[in-house]
């Protein structure tokens with residue numbers, strides 16, 4: 187364990203900033219279990235996220251996301267990789283900040299597009315990844331800024347990002 191206190195480490199950020207990948211690395215380093223919110227939502231819904239968006243719509247997905255997030259944050263000592271839009275509801279942000287040490291991952295549009303642009307698993311990028319990423323980043327300009335720490339992942343490996351997070355975490359009083 188990196189700290190005696192059983193803090194949750196909560197990763198937020200746009201799609202493709204590396205929350206799931208870095209979360210797995212952090213879980214290995216700390217011994218805390220990784221909880222991936224998208225994976226859990228998909229499991230609860232019994233279908234992949236693109237199917238959930240297509241068949242039930244985004245509002246249904248957002249309601250499920252909020253409910254699963256609240257449930258998960260009742261735990262202590264987890265690494266939580268959220269979905270890119272989990273910050274869209276203020277209540278979600280309040281819960282995350284109250285129940286965890288929140289890290290926002292950032293990356294340039296170029297990096298995000300090259301990491302996830304072709305991935306059909308991200309329904310909100312369908313129909314033109316670059317313009318969709320730009321539009322979403324614009325809409326969400328300050329949505330990730332409530333984090334305790336903001337880390338630019340551009341040009342860094344997931345291992346470097348994880349190490350940087352742990353350096354901050356060990357020095358944090360939260």
Ligand SMILES: Nc1ncnc2c1ncn2[C@@H]1O[C@H](COP(=O)(O)OP(=O)(O)OP(=O)(O)O)[C@@H](O)[C@H]1O
Pocket residue numbers: 199200201202203204205206207208224267268269270271301302308339342343344347
């Ligand atoms: N620092 C990095 N450098 C290069 N590639 C990365 C980095 N972090 C993640 N990736 C790659 O980018 C892709 C997306 O990463 P990941 O699924 O972790 O993003 P995410 O933030 O969890 O996205 P989402 O919000 O959609 O869940 C993966 O193929 C992963 O290997």
Ligand SMILES: O=C(O)C1=C[C@@H](O)[C@@H](O)[C@H](O)C1
Pocket residue numbers: 200201224235268269270271272307308309310
């Ligand atoms: O940024 C978003 O709104 C999303 C990101 C993914 O993690 C998934 O939660 C879903 O595809 C929506």
Ligand SMILES: [Mg+2]
Pocket residue numbers: 205206207224267268269
């Ligand atoms: Mg993810």
